[in-house]
Amino acid sequence: MSGSEGLVSRLPNDIGGLTAGSIARVEHELEPWEKRCHALADVLDFKKLINTEEKRRGVEALGSDMIGQLAYYERWIVAFANIFFAKGILTPTELAEKMSEVEARHIAGR
Amino acid sequence: MPNHLPSQSRIPGIVPALNEWPSFSPGDRVRVASRSPIGHYRVPVYLRGMTGTVVSIIEPVMVDNETEGYGQNAGSRRHYYRVSFRLRTIWAAYSGAPADELRIEIFETWLERI
Amino acid sequence: MAHEHEHDHDHPHAEISVSEMPGYYEVMETAIRELLIDKQLITGNDIRHQIEVLDSRTPALGAKVVARAWVDAAFRERLLADGRAACEELGISFYDDTRLIVLENTETVHNLIVCTLCSCYPRPVLGLPPDWYKLKPYRARAVSEPRIVLAEFGTIIPDDVEVRVSDSTAAVRYLVLPRRPEATDDYSEEQLAGLVTRDAMIGVIPVTLGMEN
Numbered sequence: 001m002s003g004s005e006g007l008v009s010r011l012p013n014d015i016g017g018l019t020a021g022s023i024a025r026v027e028h029e030l031e032p033w034e035k036r037c038h039a040l041a042d043v044l045d046f047k048k049l050i051n052t053e054e055k056r057r058g059v060e061a062l063g064s065d066m067i068g069q070l071a072y073y074e075r076w077i078v079a080f081a082n083i084f085f086a087k088g089i090l091t092p093t094e095l096a097e098k099m100s101e102v103e104a105r106h107i108a109g110r
Numbered sequence: 111m112p113n114h115l116p117s118q119s120r121i122p123g124i125v126p127a128l129n130e131w132p133s134f135s136p137g138d139r140v141r142v143a144s145r146s147p148i149g150h151y152r153v154p155v156y157l158r159g160m161t162g163t164v165v166s167i168i169e170p171v172m173v174d175n176e177t178e179g180y181g182q183n184a185g186s187r188r189h190y191y192r193v194s195f196r197l198r199t200i201w202a203a204y205s206g207a208p209a210d211e212l213r214i215e216i217f218e219t220w221l222e223r224i
Numbered sequence: 225m226a227h228e229h230e231h232d233h234d235h236p237h238a239e240i241s242v243s244e245m246p247g248y249y250e251v252m253e254t255a256i257r258e259l260l261i262d263k264q265l266i267t268g269n270d271i272r273h274q275i276e277v278l279d280s281r282t283p284a285l286g287a288k289v290v291a292r293a294w295v296d297a298a299f300r301e302r303l304l305a306d307g308r309a310a311c312e313e314l315g316i317s318f319y320d321d322t323r324l325i326v327l328e329n330t331e332t333v334h335n336l337i338v339c340t341l342c343s344c345y346p347r348p349v350l351g352l353p354p355d356w357y358k359l360k361p362y363r364a365r366a367v368s369e370p371r372i373v374l375a376e377f378g379t380i381i382p383d384d385v386e387v388r389v390s391d392s393t394a395a396v397r398y399l400v401l402p403r404r405p406e407a408t409d410d411y412s413e414e415q416l417a418g419l420v421t422r423d424a425m426i427g428v429i430p431v432t433l434g435m436e437n
Contacts, residue, residue: 008148009146009147009148009155010155011150011151011341013341013342014151014154014155014340014341015340015360015363015364016154016155016156016340016341016363016364016367016368016391017154017156017200017201017340017364017367017368018360018364019364020360020361020364020365021361022361022376023356023359023361023362023365023373023376023377024356024359024361025354025356026354026355026356026359027354027355027356028355030352031250033246033247033249033250033253033254035275035278036253036257036271036275037253038278038352039271039272039274039275039277039278040253040256040257040266040271040274042274042277042278042319042320043266043270043271043274044266045320046319046320047265047266047270048183049260049265049266051178051181051183052320053150053175053178053179054178054179054180054181056150056179056341056342057149057150057179057180059342060150070249071249072343072355072358073249073253074249077249077252077253077256078249078252080256081252081256084256087181089260089263089265090256090259094259095252095255095256095259098255098256098258098259099251099252099255101255102246102251102254102255102258103245103246103251106244106245106246107245152341152393152394153393154340154341154391154393156340156367156368168323168394168395168396172394172395175393175394175395190394190395190396192325192396194388197367197368197370197387197389200367200368201368204368204369205369205371205372206369206370206371206387207371207383207384207385207386207387209386210370210371210386210387210388210389211386211387211388211389212367212388212389212390212391213388213389213390213391214390214391214393215392215393215394215395215396216393217394
């Protein structure tokens with residue numbers, strides 16, 4: 001269908017010139033995890049584990065639904081996970097198990 | 111520091127590396143290619159096929175960020191150019207002043223000489 | 225910190241405060257960081273140190289650069305020729321591979337910066353960008369209706385002044401060098417720096433005397 005070609009050939013982040021509403025002057029202090037996520041991105045780029053351009057591509061590859069619903073740093077961290085899987089640096093299983101362990105640690109810490 | 115030599119000071123017989131010297135110079139009229147790649151690109155759709163003017167050559171040669179996005183950091187170094195476009199030529203309904211411009215960095219493989 | 229609970233006796237656990245539980249993405253970030261540290265691909269100190277680097281980058285650095293350019297014409301020339309090198313002269317190191325082009329506002333040209341494709345921003349010299357810079361309304365409209373966007377910030381540019389929008393897509397970052405306000409001849413460099421705001425260096429507002437930091 002001709003409608004879907006646009007989804008494929010125009011990246012979801014390629015929004016220059018699209019119609020949009022007024023600019024709300026929102027800003028927020030980064031939460032600690034967001035700052036850690038930003039620092040992680042810089043360290044990964046510096047060490048060429050995931051360079052900045054790979055991160056951008058990884059965020060684009062999340063697709064319009066996730067991009068629309070995930071916040072800025074949420075997109076980064078999911079993109080990092082996917083890129084690490086593709087590079088064979090992490091596996092989905094080990095990340096899932098580590099995430100469960102992190103959660104359990106917080107619950108047990110009460 | 112520029113790593114290219116203006117053509118009048120080039121020593122005959124010196125062969126540059128592939129793509130070492132810039133293809134375009136400030137003042138050149140250039141057109142952005144009309145191709146529609148899928149996957150990672152860094153030339154926005156709003157510029158495809160548009161005609162602009164080279165403002166400056168960005169130094170030094172750098173990797174193609176479109177392949178760098180796939181983890182390929184080598185073998186693709188060429189120049190990026192700062193290119194200007196009149197906004198009224200990009201947007202059919204542009205309501206600002208005729209002289210208003212956009213300036214953007216574009217990798218050499220996206221530009222065609224007019 | 226995990227600790228063992230004995231469950232063969234009766235005592236009520238304190239209720240888990242929902243606000244203290246890390247969210248899904250924070251758990252993911254923690255897990256990825258710990259796995260990478262375990263595999264010795266990064267260290268905890270790498271992250272801690274980079275947080276310190278990020279915390280040290282604020283608009284005050286950009287304001288210093290602007291004020292120096294206003295009072296020192298030779299510095300201004302060097303800044304316009306190579307923005308990164310001139311910042312490094314003032315001790316502002318760049319922790320990445322980006323270059324910096326400084327865009328001078330004049331009587332005939334008003335500059336503003338945007339990244340339509342993502343959120344490129346001169347972080348080493350301005351710190352982290354505000355949310356509005358990264359969201360759709362600004363990114364979509366700054367390149368197609370910059371004068372209307374500027375008006376939303378209260379900035380009206382006369383028609384005989386060119387509006388020039390720079391869209392970042394690659395390794396170059398931009399910083400706007402705003403015009404020095406009138407009636408500041410007797411200001412010290414430090415006082416001048418105190419007038420310069422982040423939004424003036426993005427180019428959405430001018431520097432005015434009413435904006436002391």
